[in-house]
Amino acid sequence: MRFRSLPLFWQTLILLIAGLMTAQLVSVLLIIYLPAPRPDFYTMTEIAERLAFDPGADSALVVRHSADEPAPDNGMISDPSITARLAYQLARPIGQVRIFFLADQAEVFPFSRTSGAGAVPIRHGQPYFFNTVLAGVRDPGGGWNILRTPPPSWISVWQQRTMIWFGLTALAMIPFAWMFARRLTRPIRRLAEAVERIDHDRDAPPVPAEGPAELQLTAKALNAMHGRLRTNMRERAAMIGAIAHDLRTPLARIAFRIEAAPEKIRGPVQADIEQMREMVAATIGFLRGDVGMGERQPVDLAALARRLAGEATDTGSSVAISEIERIIVSGDRSALERLLQNLIDNALKYAGSAELIVCRDIDRARLIVVDRGPGIPEEELDRMFEPFERHEPSRSRSTGGLGLGLAIARLIAQAHGGSIRAENRDGGGLAVTVDLPAAA
Structure with missing residues (x-):
């Protein structure tokens, strides 16, 4: 059995399964061939290297000089152990180093963490900062070299990747949806057009039995109904023709017998007979549907x-x-x-x-x-x-x-x-x- 002649239930089920398989295939291919997204974070080493004006440091980390000591923003905290780690990497006394940061709130990070409200993920002694960091070190002239990491973007890399997956999956589904809608609506439209022709023209061709099984059953039922209606119309026309034939005979006898009547009576009666003949002929023509639908x-x-x-x-x-x-x-x-x-x-x-x-x-x-x-x-x-x-x-x-x-x-x-x-x-x-x- 061809796909287009299957019942609507099976066509819909096949479409859903094909769409699901296509979406899963697109997701698997994207996972395999696209590199994993790198989280947006900075390590303690990157911050220390940039504060020390290491040329190899990330150019996104900009260091500025200020005469004032760095002051934390609302919500930023500091942790003595984190400050000590930064002072150790800079080889400076702990009193000449400041570091403030927004606490990491992730609960599903696979690294070990320090205790306390200001915990950040730490692996092999290396802190990882996923939020904004403000760090500073005193320079020999008495001022401060201050570094602030850029704020995290509104849409992270993994969110962008997810939206790309959703978009490509939707694009992959469009051909299936278009094909299904076209296969489903085309026979319905043809069925509606054929029914409209039957409604206007009693001699219209039968409704084509095509499309899903439900539409084929509908077309067959409509064709059977149309056939019965045409049969009833022919029988009615035949019956009316017989009645008309039977009416003509008594009208002819009345017209013949009235010939012997006085003129005063014969004239009006003959006019009534003629009117009756015209009414019968016009009525028969109308009831037979004789409106002249020949070749177009x-x-x-x-x-x-x-x-x-x-x-x-x-x-x-x-x-x-x-x-x-x-x-x-x-x-x-x-x-x-x-x-x-x-x-x-x-x-x-x-x-x-x-x-x-x-x-x-x-x-x-x-x-x-x-x-x-x-x-x-x-x-x-x-x-x-x-x-x-x-x-x-x-x-x-x-x-x-x-x-x-x-x-x-x-x-x-x-x-x-x-x-x-x-x-x-x-x-x-x-x-x-x-x-x-x-x-x-």
Whole structure:
């Protein structure tokens, strides 16, 4: 079984183990190939040599001349045995030597130590000073040569080494984390995109079963659900087709028998029969999802808007283009034409005129149909896209259609991966906006 098809549990466990092993390997290599850090300390010999102006002494230890005897800072202490050791190395009387230091507080030093609060680590008679030291020796002229060791740094060598280890270990872990995140999120993103296509297009291809085992099971379950939904849709369409076929027969018999009726009765009844036939045909077309999603191809929305506006103007309708920008979308040309035509017809029906706007919003194509009609109450804007919903309450064919125009427009927009919404305009009127993905 390939790694990418393993369950998430095993992928995560393998990543953690690989990361832990990599971190340990980096630490071991650093320990082996890097020299051990030298602690920051000064020995009694280094201090004595520098006070005696030995050229070989550490240049970091600076000796200055002063007429005053060295005075300790707060916290510095002195120990007679340490002073005697310094006087011995300088070959000077103990009264001409001064040494003060900050007591060492380390409890885990492997050397022997003197007793008392001012203890410093001592090995083979050599004191080691890890904190600040102030030492002085009287010169023949009566003044003092004074030496002060530099204060310890805020970040010691071993702390710097530790931070380097942590940094290199984190850098070594980044490729593993990136690879794991990419392998995990890529199939999830593809799954989400495939589910989105299924939501908009009932004929979308199956969801690819790839990635971890859990995502494969999810994809298989979604494909099974999609198959059942398509089967139910086909069965519903077949049932509606049969009902429609059965309705046409009694309508035809009624129309035939009414021929012998007086004109006063025959005319209204025939009009009702014709309206019933149109309602049945429109309802069947909508319930079958017959919104025309054929082969996708590049469609120029600006050219489509210009053509429909020109055709409407040729027939005496008031349709104008107030703003237009050339934008290409990928979709079914006839379905997009039906969408725009439905919006134009709706505006002409309720407002008598329409204005078209085609513009781009980052990676989205925006198509807007506006009018100066009576508008719609805010609480009813979303309901206008539901089937058989009409703002005009009567069902008369002379005052409007069946309320399917905007519902079909929404189906077409969703089938193209877009959305549609309606808003009231300032000063009166309605603006219906369609957002579609713009082609690259």
